Amino acid sequence: MSSLRTRARDGDRNALCNALDAAYAEGQMDGAEHRERTATALRATTLGELKALVADLQLERPIALLPPDRPQRPKGARWAGVLVALALLGIGFGVGHAAGRSSAPSAAASAAPVGAGGAGGGVAPVVVTPAGLHTPEGFGRLVDDLRARLGATTVADATIYPEYAVLTVPVDGSPGRAQSYTYRGGLDGPGPAGTRDADLPLVDLATIDARTALGLVAGAPQSLKVADPTSRYMIVDDEGDGPRIAVYASNDFGETGYLEARPDGSIVAVHPHEAD
DSSP states (O other): OOOTTSBOOHHHHHHHHHHHHHHHHTTSSOHHHHHHHHHHHHHOOBHHHHHHHHTTSOOSSOOTTSOOOOSSOOOOOOOOOOOOHHHHHTHHHHHHHHHHHHTSOOOOOOOEEOSSOOTTTSOOOEEOOTTGGGSHHHHHHHHHHHHHHHSOOEESEEEEOSSOEEEEEEETTEEEEEEEEEESSSEEOOOOOEEOOTTSOOEEGGGSOHHHHHHHHHTHHHHTTOOSOSEEEEEEEESSSOEEEEEEEEOTTSOEEEEEEOTTSOEEEEEOOOOO
16 A cells, blocks of 8 residues: 555656646636646655645545555645756747747637527627637637626636636725636636735736747647647736746646746746656
């Protein structure tokens, strides 16, 4: 029987990150906490460290790779590893390759109606096809729909997957509270209100250069050394030092990595997958 001191594998870390993604999408944590826990999971060395990251979450299903609860106290999650300067050398091909590919508009976002007659008076939401939100057209549609629904395009944070997005928006008149919205071709929500740091700046999604941001996402396999990624998403937020974009990628082999950049594409930090 494995113990909490058992060394973690890449597959264990990947399973844990998937569980954190699901919990974030359900509103169990905000973008900053999701990013911090994910970064910690990517560097965890034992199963105990991984288990501590989800101990307070409601999981849709148990993570089979983690051991059952033990009488001993799990070790606290810790950060490990540093950014090596050589990691930045791997960015050149990934981002450059992505920029070349993203220069041509994509037709992935389509306007196919679903259903009829909703609470909005019979106007069916637009369906953004898979990968649509990772195109300039799909990202632009998200911004337009956010403006049409809420009258503004500012958010506390936004996590954007290829087929859907999760947005955290402050409650009007209560900057220390926020509500979660889900976007799948139409804005669903809000969910129950939660607390947020009222001193943290908001981010205006309308000011984000979609081609630059999505170029980082498209270049993730090369930049993060994650071949054939099955999961790619980006988080847009501001923790007090200016808007930033965090890009995450993982694949079925448990290889994961992430990077942080400014909206103009300048790289802040890179944490690529490191082969054993």
